[in-house]
Amino acid sequence: MSREIWQGYNMKAIQLARFPKIKHAQDNWCIPAAIENVVRYHGGDLSQQQIVAWIKEVSGSSEHIDIENVVGVLRKENGHGGFIYRTEQLSSQKKSMDTAAFFALVRAAITQNLPPIVVMEFPSCWYLPGYSAGCEHYVLTIIGITQNHVLIWDTNPAVMALPIVVSNEWILSHLSPATTMLWVIPCEKEERFHMLLTGEQEEP
Numbered sequence: 001m002s003r004e005i006w007q008g009y010n011m012k013a014i015q016l017a018r019f020p021k022i023k024h025a026q027d028n029w030c031i032p033a034a035i036e037n038v039v040r041y042h043g044g045d046l047s048q049q050q051i052v053a054w055i056k057e058v059s060g061s062s063e064h065i066d067i068e069n070v071v072g073v074l075r076k077e078n079g080h081g082g083f084i085y086r087t088e089q090l091s092s093q094k095k096s097m098d099t100a101a102f103f104a105l106v107r108a109a110i111t112q113n114l115p116p117i118v119v120m121e122f123p124s125c126w127y128l129p130g131y132s133a134g135c136e137h138y139v140l141t142i143i144g145i146t147q148n149h150v151l152i153w154d155t156n157p158a159v160m161a162l163p164i165v166v167s168n169e170w171i172l173s174h175l176s177p178a179t180t181m182l183w184v185i186p187c188e189k190e191e192r193f194h195m196l197l198t199g200e201q202e203e204p
Contacts, residue, residue, distance in 0.1 A: 012111050013110060013144035019153065029048050029065065031182070033048045034141050035085075044081045044186075058073055114185065117181065117182040117184070118139065118171075121137060149167055150171055
């Protein structure tokens with residue numbers, strides 16, 4: 001899949017051919033797998049297995065994996081290979097979320113080759129035939145965006161090994177209430193990322 005396919009849809013996308021498209025090895029490993037994809041996309045070397053091993057070393061168990069403990073162990077490992085790991089909560093209530101600002105940030109980040117990982121709620125999410133999420137929270141990586149749709153990568157091995165197009169409305173209806181976004185940022189892009197968050201830099 002290439003950018004050219006989406007030109008008619010005015011899609012902004014990361015360099016799709018470089019994205020690893022890795023699936024998670026175990027059911028509760030969606031966060032480590034999403035991070036592995038983005039780190040490897042940026043040329044780093046980190047596996048979901050290593051992340052889970054660090055979590056187990058710190059907490060004594062890998063049964064409970066969430067954004068906080070994953071980011072905690074990655075920061076403890078000093079960013080691992082020149083990366084910064086940040087979480088951002090764009091609002092405290094989904095009802096008051098500025099949707100235009102959310103999608104503007106996603107578009108600007110995609111333009112800068114910084115794919116965001118977003119936390120979703122899956123109490124009753126069936127966006128593909130036969131899809132079933134066994135957990136209430138899950139993460140997806142946004143790797144492309146048009147005016148009305150986003151292109152996502154789902155690490156679930158039961159889902160086809162291709163990026164999936166979903167509507168903006170679908171994303172909004174399943175975002176976590178705090179609209180948590182997880183960012184994997186190469187150190188050399190830290191200032192650029194800060195400018196995206198503060199609105200100091202407009203996309204080209």
